[in-house]
Amino acid sequence: MKRYLSIFLFIAAFVSTSCEGDFNEINTDPNRASADVFEADLILPNVLAGYANTSAGYSGSILFQSMWTQSMASTSSGGANYYSNGDKYVGSSSTVSYIQNVWSGNYTNASRAFQMKKLADADPALSNLSNISEIMRVLLLAFTTDIYGDIPYSEALQAEDGIVRPVYDRQQDIYPAMLADLETAILGLDDSALPPTNDPLYGGDVSKWRKLGYSFMLKYAMRLIDVDPATAQEYLSKAVAGGIFASSADEAVLPMDRDFFPNSNTSALLVVDDLYEVRWSTKMIDYLTTNNDPRLAISAEVPPPGLAANFSPNLVGNSDPAVQVGLPNGFDLNGGPTDISNEPNYPGATGTGDDAAPIGAYSRPTGIYRELGAPIFMLTYGELNLILADAAARGFTTPGTAAEHYALGLTGVMESMANYGESAVIPDADIAAFVAANPLDVSSEAASLEMINTQFWASTGLMMNFVETWSNWRRTELPMLDPVVYPGNFSGGQIPLRQLYPAVEAGTNPDNLAAAISNMGGDTWTTRVWWDAN
């Protein structure tokens, strides 16, 4: 028996020894696609969703910019104390982690866009996808440089070619390069070539991508009004000539996927502490109330009385414009001199006894902002026209007058609210009446700019595009904002003008980081980015 067993094992030993040729097959993953099998356009929805979500939520927008611009406010207490970063410019234990989300999110997505372009370039039929990838790469890095200042651009994303420590380009070199790259990509779009599939934004309509490209070109060109007005005008004219958004139907609004890519602003607001603590600011509610803005009724509500009710996301509040009250910035619930009860117009708590909610009477965002599938407004027709109105008022050459663009802009931002759903639709008649009743104040350039940019501030705030609100405020210094001066703040009593470089770069790219910090004149919350000259 033992002998037969031995013979069997010997034979088994010889038979199961396989040749090296099989090794190539063994080391090929049978469950994932390599470059020769993969379809490049599968990456497109991911890149768009990534761009959208990095511009929102805890990546910065709601945590920092929403309250830096005083569109929202928070007493940042209890489980939502991290809102101190935005409301009072005071750090919390995870500040170091929050400031790097835009950096790592956008570079990861830019890497995906770059890989998508590489795959598309291998197939001449995919030229449109290749150019769209390039547009997305530029938009992702443009968003990033506006937040941090000098960032890697020309050497970025090329680890496969051996560049693992890219140089940080100066922003004054990045902007011209970005605008040129954007132009090249847009010009490469071909209506007669294969449209991209898997396009959640425009369903493959190449002509709309062209308009998107030119519209972003216009927006970024107008960042340069203080530092390089000639280039600003040059690209403004190119964009207008090439064709920007012609109506709200063209604009870049991405509805999110409630299951797999939920709107990150919504995800934040559904955390019960955030639901309680994040409120519209006094400035926002006062602006909408004073102007009888129809958007007030759809965007702000006072929650039902009592603490338990304030912490319940499924209860509907009172959205009667007459009862809306905004929360001022810079207050807390600590019972000291900065306690909210010391606020000059304190409406009192709602609820009684143990169920009393000290900030329960203040307006919070309505339920439309708490839908997981709510849209992210990447760039709207209304905003674009407000930017054109601003350009016209400053004397740039634009298709229409400042007043004309202002009217189109105001109409557009109101129409765009419909993207939030049925309950957020403002009837066309109401919009037309409001626009007619509120023409642009053309008595002086200063008055026009004030009106245009305050409308921009409010409109982008209502669309939760707070980073854009902040960038426009940095660009124009309008509307006038008084910084909150709170003990222990990290920006010397000023509204922050940038986010710090991520901690991780000190380990992975130390020399280039040090050079960048030296060029920028420091790595602080108040170091200005290049185009923010004033």
Place this chain on the structure above:
Amino acid sequence: MNSNNFLFLAPNVDHTLFSPGFDPITGAETTFSDDIFVTNPYFIANQGVNSRNRKRTISFLSTKYDFTDKIYALVRLGNDVANEQNLSVEPWGTAYTRNLAGNLGAQEQNSRSEFNLEGILGGSFQLSEDFELDALAGANLRKNEFETVSVGGNEFVLPYLYSPFNVVDIRRGYDFDQREVQSAYYSMDFSYKRFLTLTTTGRYDTYSTLPEGNRSIFAPSVTGAFTFTEFVKSDVLTYGKFRASYAVTSGDANEAYIDRLYFNSGNTFNGIPSGSSPTRLPSALSPFTTEEFEIGLDMKFFNNRIGLDMAYFNKTSQNEILNTSFSITSGFGSGDLATGSIRNQGLEVLLSAVAVQTEDFSWNTSFNLTSLQNEVLKTDENDNPVLRGQNRATLGNARTAFVVGEAGPQILAFDYARDAGGNIQVDAEGIPLRGEFTEFGSIVPTLYGGWNNDFSYKGFNFSFLLDYNFGNEVLSATEFYSTFRGLNQNTLVGREGGITTNGINVPAERYYQELAQRITGTSVVSGDFIKLRQMILGYTFPSSIFDNNKVLKGITLSLIGRNLAILHRKAKNIDPENGFGSNVGFLGIEGTSLPAGRTFGLNVNFKIK
């Protein structure tokens, strides 16, 4: 979910206040801090579900065929299969989950196996009257496979029903990999009159995980030993052997599929298929080698009463494959370098003695010591530091990294900024300025070992073991958080009146919070320790009791205690042996885990006739 969060409660607050940790009617977690992500430990203890079941079967079959009484063939087959079933959830009521409805982390099955098939042909030959040769040649096939299938989901619909049928949206996970190594080897062992031996081996390995053309490598070794007491006889030196060896071993990255980019295509966005590209950079790898040179002396004195075994070793790796992180601005966040070289050299000493030996009582003692010097010789072409791990407290502001010219991995962190006179510089607010990002010491000890003592008296035996370890540093998250939250003794200075430097006064809370975040070097503590590792007290029943017993030959009872006491440590707030876990990349980093507990056990040993 971290269940150690009472670490951060003020010491005068009784944590039993927060029991049971949840509202009995709604199931909602009772949060106790200002951060909903700091989960109530009672909530985790009472409501947490995290079950792991592992079934592992190790089977072994071996057969030997003797051609003659000197020549044989051997075939061995070994299979090690581990099947795991895991369920992990965030329980219903967890404060930071959407609608407090928890979520299904994973319900998964995974299986991991290793199969080895080995064939050896060998024999012993008498070359002459004094020369003997034992030789063998063999081949081995090793196959590793791993597969995991899991379902997960977001929030639960009905309370406490932790099943994939009860989630709002279901998610799936799958992973598979397969590796194979084919090897052939020989070994020749010459001995002369049994006091002089010379062994040489050679091994040729081919790895499936490496790219074609760079898969195989040959690794030889040679060892010699000379028992010199055959010639030098004395009552003092009863046995002495001198040995020397030089050996090369090879290895691969131990990970399959890392030689090219693989894309994902399994998601949807509003019904549209969606995928993504990876952020791990593939690289050209080849097998790495480790060369070790060792000389040793093994001596026994006074008829084996005292033994001394000493060895010097020098071990250098070449083309070592190091996993490292890259700046995401390069498009990739991690990757592998195949050019590392690290050297370990040192001395190992084992001193053992039968200190006392009488008819009833004996005391054996042994002391071992390893003195180690580690140096990173090479990382990449430009000798850049290779980053390893970090913790959530200090993130990228404190890292472990392989730094060329230093013992590795080093802890890199920010130091104080100092002026020319060496004084700490402060900013306008009075808080120390951040200085250089510099080395704070290695996580690898320079001196370590233990001391064991066995006593026996009649049927009783008692032993105790001491461990010691010196020369390493630990990057401690506990140090950071305890300073940030004012729980560290170091933060008592300046509570009243603040801290004044150069005439500028800062309130204590602001000072310590900024200090911990800016000067991350304050989170580095010494890893030195001496521990009472184990004590055993046992009794063996006299064998005469069992003379008439048909089944038993003997019974021994032992009481064992482990991790009994830390006799000495320099780190004030942590057990210096604490770490994140077994991930090699995070060695030397402590992450607010609780210290290892003492364990006590009873062993009963039956000897059967």
